[in-house]
Amino acid sequence: MEANYHKEIEHLIQNIPTISLATVDESQIPHASLLPFVWHQSHGLMVFASALSPHTTHLKHNPSCSVLIYDSVGVDPFALKRMQLKCFISQIATTHKDYNSILDQMHTKLGPTVSMLRSLPDFTLFALRPESGRLILGFGKAYHLQGFPITVIEHIKK
Secondary structure: HHHHOOOHHHHHHHHOOEEEEEOOOOOOEEEEEEEEOOOEEEOOEEEEEEEOHHHHHHHHHHOOOEEEEEEEEOOOOOOOEEEEEEEEEEEEOOOOOOHHHHHHHHHHHHHHHHHHHHHOOEEEEEEEEEEEEEEOOOOOOOEEEEEEOOOOEEEEOO
């Protein structure tokens, strides 16, 4: 059964192109946004965000955020397969050894727009490293997640 969890997690992080991102501003007012992402084995969820977007300021000034990844294709909207993760945020500097390979990976998954965006000075690469969360695989199939790499801890029965 454990392998099924990892197969579903792998499907969500490899095949879904966007995350719903929840951040808070300096007044602790919540904000939601949608961002393309890629998964990186060493860093977690990688997003490339413009300084023109409020979520970029929030990511720079708050050490954590929450993300939701979901698969909405052809299913009952009440039973969407989804994963919610609380993440620790870090910036990946342009001088970091993985910076260019991560953007190359983004180009492969997300398309040629990444090439144009990487030339713009207002974009920052962020790593969102999972700390904990939940995996929902349908009715009655909810699981606590923990850590990085993501591990299924227990079935939620209440």
